[in-house]
Amino acid sequence: MDHIPHVSAPESATDEPGSSFNATPAFDPVALRYREDGLTPQKQREYVEALADTGLACAAAARIGVSVQSVNRLQRRADAASFNLACAAARRHGARRLHAIAWERAIEGTIKRHYYHGELKGEERVYNDRLLIYLLGKTEHLLDEPEEARAVARNWQPWVEALEAGAPPPDLDAAPPEPPRPEPTPEEIEEDLAAELTGDEVWQEDGVWWTSFPPPAGFDGWEIEVFGMEGYRRQLSPAELEVAEAGEKEADEEEVSHGVALRDLHFGFAGGRADYAAAQESARRRAEEVALRAFFASREAEASETSGSSAGNPGEELAAWAGIEETP
Numbered sequence: 446m447d448h449i450p451h452v453s454a455p456e457s458a459t460d461e462p463g464s465s466f467n468a469t470p471a472f473d474p475v476a477l478r479y480r481e482d483g484l485t486p487q488k489q490r491e492y493v494e495a496l497a498d499t500g501l502a503c504a505a506a507a508r509i510g511v512s513v514q515s516v517n518r519l520q521r522r523a524d525a526a527s528f529n530l531a532c533a534a535a536r537r538h539g540a541r542r543l544h545a546i547a548w549e550r551a552i553e554g555t556i557k558r559h560y561y562h563g564e565l566k567g568e569e570r571v572y573n574d575r576l577l578i579y580l581l582g583k584t585e586h587l588l589d590e591p592e593e594a595r596a597v598a599r600n601w602q603p604w605v606e607a608l609e610a611g612a613p614p615p616d617l618d619a620a621p622p623e624p625p626r627p628e629p630t631p632e633e634i635e636e637d638l639a640a641e642l643t644g645d646e647v648w649q650e651d652g653v654w655w656t657s658f659p660p661p662a663g664f665d666g667w668e669i670e671v672f673g674m675e676g677y678r679r680q681l682s683p684a685e686l687e688v689a690e691a692g693e694k695e696a697d698e699e700e701v702s703h704g705v706a707l708r709d710l711h712f713g714f715a716g717g718r719a720d721y722a723a724a725q726e727s728a729r730r731r732a733e734e735v736a737l738r739a740f741f742a743s744r745e746a747e748a749s750e751t752s753g754s755s756a757g758n759p760g761e762e763l764a765a766w767a768g769i770e771e772t773p
Contacts, residue, residue: 472527484511484519492516493531500539544581551577639737647681647689647739654681654689656739685739692735699731 472493474486484492488509495505506513520529554570597604603615629637647656656679659672666680681689706723 472531474528484515489519489528493528493535496532497535497538498542500536500541500543540583543583547577547581639740642736642740644732644736646736647685649689649693654686655679656681656685658739688738692731692738695731696735699728703728 474489488511491509492505492511495508496502499505499508502516503513506516519525520532550573554572557569557571558565559567559569600615606612607614646658647654649655657677658679660666660668660679661682664679664682666682668677668679670677672679680686
């Protein structure tokens with residue numbers, strides 16, 4: 446016949462004084478006409494301590510040798526308010542013990558032995574998730590941490606550093622220091638700057654090229670207003686003008702190529718569809734390139750005019766940054 450092991454209960458009662466409930470709440474024992482083996486004032490104190498140790502009313506009553514019914518009758522008395530408060534405080538301590546047992550059983554499980562004809566044949570470790578969920582739900586409201594503990598969690602690093610150094614604890618009311626923000630990389634800076642480009646920074650009006658970018662050092666061209674004011678504009682510098690005109694020429698060539706592809710597609714000439722798709726992609730790339738060229742040309746012109754050296758080719762820097770191949 447298979448042996449069905451009995452599920453172990455929480456720690457058995459002992460005659461040792463409770464260790465987890467070091468400071469029993471002061472309360473006035475209920476004055477009763479009691480028997481020597483009943484709930485004397487000393488028994489009431491022992492019950493409160495046992496309840497703090499076990500967290501179970503039946504186990505606490507069994508430890509001091511009384512019935513649970515006797516304790517319940519005592520708690521229903523009108524003059525038992527002090528005793529009931531002490532029991533409520535004891536249950537908080539007992540809830541922590543039940544919580545610890547639940548976690549232990551959830552993590553480590555319990556041993557279940559298998560017998561055959563009275564002989565032990567094997568063992569397995571069983572995890573009781575239902576017990577864990579039940580106990581957590583019954584005791585979670587009793588385990589709210591005090592505000593001081595939450596303040597330590599918010600100031601964790603300075604608190605443990607002070608603890609390690611043997612220094613006084615830090616002020617819990619002070620806000621925790623913010624971690625230093627990492628410095629942006631050059632690539633991130635370039636990406637942020639490029640994201641600010643709208644394509645309206647450089648334009649042509651009545652045959653004259655204008656820009657809202659700040660002027661390079663030594664600029665002597667025509668300006669309207671002062672940079673930073675609403676409506677500011679200026680003419681392009683020679684280096685910027687060279688890039689802008691080159692971009693316009695490329696855009697014109699791209700427009701003609703796009704038109705040719707549309708024509709071939711319409712009339713069904715050879716390569717029409719492929720040329721049209723390639724023209725669309727090329728037009729998109731060129732539009733991005735024109736905006737980026739204007740941005741890098743402003744930087745290149747400012748650097749070259751400040752140093753007094755001849756302006757280099759801003760398209761090389763643009764190609765290196767954006768991965769655009771320069772056409773000869």
